Amino acid sequence: xxxxxxxxxxxxxxxxxxxxxxxxxxxxxxxxxxxxxxxxxxxxxxxxxxxxxxxxxxxxxxxxxxxxxxxxxxxxxxxxxxxxxxxxxxxxxxxxxxxxxxxxxxxxxxxxxxxxxxxxxxxxxxxxxxxxxxxxxxxxxxxxxxxxxxxxxxxxxxxxxxxxxxxxxxxxxxxxxxxxxxxxxxxxxxxxxxxxxxxxxxxxxxxxxxxxxxxxxxxxxxxxxxxxxxxxxxxxxxxxxxxxxxxxxxxxxxxxxxxxxxxxxxxxxxxxxxxxxxxxxxxxxxxxxxxxxxxxxxxxxxxxxxxxxxxxxxxxxxxxxxxxxxxxxxxxxxxxxxxxxxxxxxxxxxxxxxxxxxxxxxxxxxxxxxxxxxxxxxxxxxxxxxxxxxxxxxxxxxxxxxxxxxxxxxxxxxxxxxxxxxxxxxxxxxxxxxxxxxxxxxxxxxxxxxxxxxxxxxxxxxxxxxxxxxxxxxxxxxxxxxxxxxxxxxxxxxxxxxxxxxxxxxxxxxxxxxxxxxxxxxxxxxxxxxxxxxxxxxxxxxxxxxxxxxxxxxxxxxxxxxxxxxxxxxxxxxxxxxxxxxxxxxxxxxxxxxxxxxxxxxxxxxxxxxxxxxxxxxxxxxxxxxxxxxxxxxxxxxxxxxxxxxxxxxxxxxxxxxxxxxxxxxxxxxxxxxxxxxxxxxxxxxxxxxxxxxxxxxxxxxxxxxxxxxxxxxxxxxxxxxxxxxxxxxxxxxxxxxxxxxxxxxxxxx
Amino acid sequence: xxxxxxxxxxxxxxxxxxxxxxxxxxxxxxxxxxxxxxxxxxxxxxxxxxxxxxxxxxxxxxxxxxxxxxxxxxxxxxxxxxxxxxxxxxxxxxxxxxxxxxxxxxxxxxxxxxxxxxxxxxxxxxxxxxxxxxxxxxxxxxxxxxxxxxxxxxxxxxxx
Ligand code: FES
Ligand code: FES
Numbered sequence: 001x002x003x004x005x006x007x008x009x010x011x012x013x014x015x016x017x018x019x020x021x022x023x024x025x026x027x028x029x030x031x032x033x034x035x036x037x038x039x040x041x042x043x044x045x046x047x048x049x050x051x052x053x054x055x056x057x058x059x060x061x062x063x064x065x066x067x068x069x070x071x072x073x074x075x076x077x078x079x080x081x082x083x084x085x086x087x088x089x090x091x092x093x094x095x096x097x098x099x100x101x102x103x104x105x106x107x108x109x110x111x112x113x114x115x116x117x118x119x120x121x122x123x124x125x126x127x128x129x130x131x132x133x134x135x136x137x138x139x140x141x142x143x144x145x146x147x148x149x150x151x152x153x154x155x156x157x158x159x160x161x162x163x164x165x166x167x168x169x170x171x172x173x174x175x176x177x178x179x180x181x182x183x184x185x186x187x188x189x190x191x192x193x194x195x196x197x198x199x200x201x202x203x204x205x206x207x208x209x210x211x212x213x214x215x216x217x218x219x220x221x222x223x224x225x226x227x228x229x230x231x232x233x234x235x236x237x238x239x240x241x242x243x244x245x246x247x248x249x250x251x252x253x254x255x256x257x258x259x260x261x262x263x264x265x266x267x268x269x270x271x272x273x274x275x276x277x278x279x280x281x282x283x284x285x286x287x288x289x290x291x292x293x294x295x296x297x298x299x300x301x302x303x304x305x306x307x308x309x310x311x312x313x314x315x316x317x318x319x320x321x322x323x324x325x326x327x328x329x330x331x332x333x334x335x336x337x338x339x340x341x342x343x344x345x346x347x348x349x350x351x352x353x354x355x356x357x358x359x360x361x362x363x364x365x366x367x368x369x370x371x372x373x374x375x376x377x378x379x380x381x382x383x384x385x386x387x388x389x390x391x392x393x394x395x396x397x398x399x400x401x402x403x404x405x406x407x408x409x410x411x412x413x414x415x416x417x418x419x420x421x422x423x424x425x426x427x428x429x430x431x432x433x434x435x436x437x438x439x440x441x442x443x444x445x446x447x448x449x450x451x452x453x454x455x456x457x458x459x460x461x462x463x464x465x466x467x468x469x470x471x472x473x474x475x476x477x478x479x480x481x482x483x484x485x486x487x488x489x490x491x492x493x494x495x496x497x498x499x500x501x502x503x504x505x506x507x508x509x510x511x512x513x514x515x516x517x518x519x520x521x522x523x524x525x526x527x528x529x530x531x532x533x534x535x536x537x538x539x540x541x542x543x544x545x546x547x548x549x550x551x552x553x554x555x556x557x558x559x560x561x562x563x564x565x566x567x568x569x570x571x572x573x574x575x576x577x578x579x580x581x582x583x584x585x586x587x588x589x590x591x592x593x594x595x596x597x598x599x600x601x602x603x604x605x606x607x608x609x610x611x612x613x614x615x616x617x618x619x620x621x622x623x624x625x626x627x628x629x630x631x632x633x634x635x636x637x638x639x640x641x642x643x644x645x646x647x648x649x650x651x652x653x654x655x656x657x658x659x660x661x662x663x664x665x666x667x668x669x670x671x672x673x674x675x676x677x678x679x680x681x682x683x684x685x686x687x688x689x690x691x692x693x694x695x696x697x698x699x700x701x702x703x704x705x706x707x708x709x710x711x712x713x714x715x716x717x718x719x720x721x722x723x724x725x726x727x728x729x730x731x732x733x734x735x736x737x738x739x740x741x742x743x744x745x746x747x748x749x750x
Numbered sequence: 751x752x753x754x755x756x757x758x759x760x761x762x763x764x765x766x767x768x769x770x771x772x773x774x775x776x777x778x779x780x781x782x783x784x785x786x787x788x789x790x791x792x793x794x795x796x797x798x799x800x801x802x803x804x805x806x807x808x809x810x811x812x813x814x815x816x817x818x819x820x821x822x823x824x825x826x827x828x829x830x831x832x833x834x835x836x837x838x839x840x841x842x843x844x845x846x847x848x849x850x851x852x853x854x855x856x857x858x859x860x861x862x863x864x865x866x867x868x869x870x871x872x873x874x875x876x877x878x879x880x881x882x883x884x885x886x887x888x889x890x891x892x893x894x895x896x897x898x899x900x901x902x903x904x905x906x907x908x909x910x
Contacts, residue, residue, distance in 0.1 A: 682882075
C-alpha cells in the first residue's frame with residue numbers, strides 16, 4: 001500500500017463535524033433524552049462485600065403505588081458457571097452475574113434488584129422496601145489477603161493448582177532462558193511495587209433509556225464504547241434476538257475503557273419489557289465509583305540484569321493484578337507490554353489474575369500496561385543510576401528496532417521507538433536546568449494497538465456532498481479525522497463531508513471503540529468505500545465522454561481525462577456527476593465491511609519535571625513532554641489531545657488517585673471530592689512531540705494513539721521524584737501524607 | 751407535596767416552571783425546562799459540568815434549589831451563542847480542539863465566560879485556578895487553558 005504524504009486535509013486540525021453541537025449544549029448524551037410515557041429505573045445494591053443471597057422478597061415494593069416493574073436475577077438469562085460463553089474478551093458467565101448478583105453478592109454495590117416507577121423518588125423508596133435475606137460471609141479486598149491459603153473463596157468452582165482459589169488465571173510469556181541471562185549479568189536490580197485501584201473517571205455517569213414494544217422490538221439509547229457490544233450483551237442477557245434490538249449510540253461523555261461492558265442496559269430492558277413503558281436509568285457518581293470500573297490494583301516484582309556496558313541481558317517480571325469479583329484483570333497488558341520497548345535476549349513475564357471482593361475491573365486505557373511499565377521503568381532508572389548511564393541513553397542502547405523479536409512474541413517491522421527516545425533526548429526540555437527541590441524523570445511505554453471489525457458507508461447526496469456513516473462511537477474526535485480522510489481522497493473541502501455514527505440497525509457490525517483501534521480500522525474501511533465511490537464516478541464520466549473508464553482519473557474533486565490520449569473534456573465535478581446520477585445508473589455509494597489487519601504497536605517516551613514541597617509533601621508536576629510515534633497524525637489537534645489527556649490521567653494515578661477501603665470492606669471515597677483527579681490548577685501545560693513513522697500496512701499510515709500516552713506516566717513521575725529527593729517510591733500514589741512520611745523517615749535516619 | 755411555581759429569567763427570556771421543593775436547579779433545567787446542555791457529573795458541586803450563572807455569579811446548578819431561581823437572571827450554555835453566531839470562546843474551543851468527549855464543555859465555557867467578564871486579561875495561573883472547579887478527564891486541560899487565554903487576547907484586541 002502506498003502511504004500518501006502530501007495532503008490537503010490529512011494533517012490539518014479541522015473543525016469536528018459534531019463540534020458546534022458540543023459547544024452549544026445541543027449534543028445529546030446518554031442522559032439527555034426522554035421518550036413519551038417514560039418511567040425511572042433504580043438499582044438496589046448490596047451493602048455487603050460478600051454475602052450469600054438466601055432470598056429476595058419484592059412484594060412490598062411491587063405493592064407501592066407508582067411501581068411498574070421489579071426485576072431480579074431471575075429475569076436475566078443465566079449462563080452456567082461450568083461453561084464459558086465468550087463475547088469478545090468478556091465471559092457471559094461473569095457478565096450475567098455482574099449485572100445482577102445471582103447466588104452471591106460479591107462486592108458492596110453489586111446489584112441485587114432493580115425497580116421501575118413513575119418517579120425517581122418512588123423508585124428509590126421501592127428499593128428500600130425490597131427485603132433481601134443475606135448470609136454475610138467473610139471477605140478479602142487486598143491481593144495479599146485474597147491469595148492467602150485460608151482466604152474466603154469468592155467462587156467455589158474456581159481452582160488453581162487443583163485447589164479452590166482466588167487466583168483465576170495465570171499467563172506466562174517466555175523468551176530465551178532467564179537463568180542463563182542473569183548468570184551473565186554484572187548488575188542486577190530487583191524491586192517490588194504496588195499500585196492502587198484507580199477509576200477511569202469519565203465525567204458522564206452511565207445512563208440509558210430503553211423502550212420495548214409489545215412485539216419485542218427494542219430501542220436502546222445509551223452511551224457506550226460500542227453500540228454493537230450493547231446490542232450483543234443485552235441480547236444475550238435478555239434473550240431478545242439482535243435483529244430486534246436497535247442500539248443507538250448517544251454522544252459519549254468519556255469512557256477510557258470503562259464503557260466497554262454493560263451495566264444498566266439489560267436491567268432497563270427487562271424493566272421496560274415487564275412494565276410496557278420506556279425506562280430511563282442514570283447512575284449517580286457514587287454508583288459509578290462503587291460498581292463500575294476501576295482498573296486493577298497491583299503488586300509487581302521486576303528484576304533486570306545488565307552487563308557493565310549497559311546492555312540488558314535478562315529481565316523478569318511477576319505481576320499480580322486484581323480482577324475484582326470476577327475473572328478478567330488485564331494481565332496480558334501488564335505481562336505483555338512491559339518489556340516490549342527493549343531488545344532483551346532473555347525475558348520471563350508472568351501475570352496472575354486475582355479475585356477479591358471489589359467491583360469487577362473494567363478496561364482502562366492500555367489495560368495493564370501502565371501497571372507493568374511503572375515497575376519496569378522504575379527499575380531501569382535504578383539500573384541506569386547503578387551503571388552511571390543517562391537513563392535515556394540506557395533505553396537507546398537497548399531499544400527494540402525493526403527485526404527485534406519482542407518479548408510478547410512478534411518480530412517488529414519498522415517501528416518508531418528509537419525516534420521517540422532521540423526526540424526526548426534532543427528536546428529543549430531534557431536539556432533545561434532544574435531548580436531547587438526539582439527533579440527530572442523519564443520513562444517509555446508500549447501498547448499493542450488493534451484492528452478488527454469495522455464497517456462504513458459512503459453515500460453521495462443528490463446535491464453532490466458526502467455522508468459517511470461508521471459504526472464506532474466517537475470518543476475524542478474520530479469523526480473529524482474521518483472527514484479529513486474522505487475529503488482528502490475525494491479532493492473536496494472537508495466541510496462537504498458529514499460524518500455520522502450509525503446505530504446497530506443502519507450500519508454493519510463494528511467492534512468497540514477501544515484499544516486504540518478506531519481510526520486505524522475506520523480510516524481503512526472509509527478509504528476502501530471512498531475508493532469504490534470514486535471508481536463509480538470515474539465510470540460514469542467515462543460513459544458521458546464515451547471513453548474507456550481506465551482513461552479517467554479523479555483529481556481535485558472531479559473526474560478528468562487521464563492524459564492527452566484520453567481526449568479533451570472539461571472536468572466533471574462531484575456535484576455535476578451527482579446531478580446526472582439518475583440517468584447514469586442511480587445513486588452513488590459504497591459500503592465496506594472488513595476485519596481490519598495490520599495494526600502496529602505504538603511507543604512513547606516521556607520526560608517529567610517535578611517540584612516537591614517538602615513542608616506539605618505535595619509533588620507538583622511543573623513541566624512535561626510526551627513524545628510518541630503516532631504513525632500518521634490525521635488530525636494533529638486530537639492526537640495531541642490524546643497524549644495530553646493520557647498524561648493528565650497518569651499524573652492523577654501517580655500522585656493522588658486511589659480507592660480507599662474502610663474496615664467494613666467498602667470504598668470510603670466514592671466521589672470527586674475525595675477521589676482526587678487532577679484539576680486544572682494541578683497540571684502544567686503538557687508539551688507533545690509527534691514522531692511520525694507511518695504504518696506501512698495502513699492507507700494513511702495510521703497507528704493507534706490513545707492508549708500509549710498513559711503507559712509511561714507513573715514511572716516518569718516517580719523517577720522525577722527520586723531525582724528531586726534522592727528517595728524512591730515503590731508504592732502509588734505518591735500523595736502528600738506518604739511523601740511526608742517518607743521524608744520524616746529519611747530525616748530520622750540522618 | 752404541592753409543586754412550587756417559579757418565575758425566572760433564563761438566557762434573557764422570562765420563564766416559568768413547576769418544581770418539587772427539593773429539586774435542584776439542574777433538575778429543573780434538564781427536566782421541565784428542557785435545557786439539557788448543563789450536565790450532571792456528580793450532583794455534589796465537585797465537577798462543574800452543571801455550571802450556570804445566576805445574576806452573573808458562577809454557580810453549580812446542582813447545588814442550588816430550583817425554587818431559588820425565582821426572580822433571578824440565569825444564564826446557561828444555551829444562551830451563549832447569539833443565534834448562529836458562536837461566542838468567541840465557543841469558536842476558539844472548536845479551533846483549538848479544546849474538547850474531546852464534550853461532556854465538560856458546557857460547564858467549561860460558562861465558567862470561562864464568567865472569568866473573562868470579570869477579568870479580561872487573566873494570567874495562566876488565574877485561568878487554572880478559576881477553572882479548578884471544572885473537571886475534564888479527556889484533555890489534560892492544556893488546550894482549554896490555551897483557548898481561554900487566546901480568546902481573552904483576541905477579545906481585548908477587538909475591544910480596542
Ligand atoms: S454536577 Fe454539579 S458540580 Fe458536578
Ligand atoms: S472533554 Fe471529556 S471531560 Fe472534558
